[in-house]
Amino acid sequence: xxxxxxxxxxxxxxxxxxxxxxxxxxxxxxxxxxxxxxxxxxxxxxxxxxxxxxxxxxxxxxxxxxxxxxxxxxxxxxxxxxxxxxxxxxxxxxxxxxxxxxxxxxxxxxxxxxxxxxxxxxxxxxxxxxxxxxxxxxxxxxxxxxxxxxxxxxxxxxxxxxxxxxxxxxxxxxxxxxxxxxxxxxxxxxxxxxxxxxxxxxxxxxxxxxxxxxxxxxxxxxxxxxxxxxxxxxxxxxxxxxxxxxxxxxxxxxxxxxxxxxxxxxxxxxxxxxxxxxxxxxxxxxxxxxxxxxxxxxxxxxxxxxxxxxxxxxxxxxxxxxxxxxxxxxxxxxxxxxxxxxxxxxxxxxxxxxxxxxxxxxxxxxxxxxxxxxxxxxxxxxxxxxxxxxxxxxxxxxxxxxxxxxxxxxxx
Ligand SMILES: *Cc1c(COP(=O)(O)O)cnc(C)c1O
Numbered sequence: 001x002x003x004x005x006x007x008x009x010x011x012x013x014x015x016x017x018x019x020x021x022x023x024x025x026x027x028x029x030x031x032x033x034x035x036x037x038x039x040x041x042x043x044x045x046x047x048x049x050x051x052x053x054x055x056x057x058x059x060x061x062x063x064x065x066x067x068x069x070x071x072x073x074x075x076x077x078x079x080x081x082x083x084x085x086x087x088x089x090x091x092x093x094x095x096x097x098x099x100x101x102x103x104x105x106x107x108x109x110x111x112x113x114x115x116x117x118x119x120x121x122x123x124x125x126x127x128x129x130x131x132x133x134x135x136x137x138x139x140x141x142x143x144x145x146x147x148x149x150x151x152x153x154x155x156x157x158x159x160x161x162x163x164x165x166x167x168x169x170x171x172x173x174x175x176x177x178x179x180x181x182x183x184x185x186x187x188x189x190x191x192x193x194x195x196x197x198x199x200x201x202x203x204x205x206x207x208x209x210x211x212x213x214x215x216x217x218x219x220x221x222x223x224x225x226x227x228x229x230x231x232x233x234x235x236x237x238x239x240x241x242x243x244x245x246x247x248x249x250x251x252x253x254x255x256x257x258x259x260x261x262x263x264x265x266x267x268x269x270x271x272x273x274x275x276x277x278x279x280x281x282x283x284x285x286x287x288x289x290x291x292x293x294x295x296x297x298x299x300x301x302x303x304x305x306x307x308x309x310x311x312x313x314x315x316x317x318x319x320x321x322x323x324x325x326x327x328x329x330x331x332x333x334x335x336x337x338x339x340x341x342x343x344x345x346x347x348x349x350x351x352x353x354x355x356x357x358x359x360x361x362x363x364x365x366x367x368x369x370x371x372x373x374x375x376x377x378x379x380x381x382x383x384x385x386x387x388x389x390x391x392x393x394x395x396x397x398x399x400x401x402x403x404x405x406x407x408x409x410x411x412x
Pocket of ligand 1: 172
């Protein structure tokens, strides 16, 4: 079977093909950057319009009640819950991933009082380690310390002094996916709590946080959940920790009786205790629309398509003559990777720019990595082949050598 026949058959059988029809993708573009900014879908656009033109414009302040703006953080959390294997009341949408990480790391240190080490991976996404180091510094070195090890060292790491193991499930630079089950079990068996960053996992991986007994997790919603630029983050706290956990950024929205305007803080007893201030309702409206596209879509369906897409892409890549100058740094075993393929090339930035000029949108990560993200909600199998053909042209004809592709922009 040729690759084209295989791709056509996979597209014809794709249960998510109908979902793609709800996305507003630009013409003549293969969008492989949904791992950075998910595409716009019609329900997200319509919910924003409705929120602005009907709710805000016409109903003004009463919309907090009539459109139930006030409960959006927990309502949206309940929608994300099935995608990560959590109960509806264990997930809250608010603030940003970075802020939520700060809150939950502080909770973890408080819940594990005999220990002071936050253990992470040296090449974690920078914000994760900045937040942990900043929190440790702010608490004073006696109460907390960030230690980092390489990904390879984690499997044999000693967790006996670790308060919380804080890791990103799918690495943003390589696409490598940790064995969440094995690491969670080992760390917990030695008394550590475990916090997972799901930024590159939610919407493409089949996660089972409750079944596995994960302690806590954070994620963002503008990547594979398609919530829009700067869409809010989310947090998950296993319900066994809820009663003892206290929000380190106590604010009026997390108070158990907000509109009593009481002088003293008393946190809510449910997941709303992790709210701080007023949320961005327009941003939440976009996310609410985007999440309707996941109604009835099982995480296992997303994961199966994601794997099939990356497998097809790599098969097509190896069939081309000029792509041998690329080095794949993503694990070749599909079970050990997320939904992106990362290729190294000495002129990676220019190759990425040349691909974008060919209508294949990818991104670049310092120093020499081109990332191809496969969002199963709207990426077709034929798109993977179009991307490989474009890459072959860019390399074979040295199109990347054009001077305009060497100029670095502010956002890569
Ligand atoms: C995208 C990403 C973030 C982003 O955090 P924000 O607070 O939303 O800016 C954090 N961690 C990881 C692993 C990411 O991939």
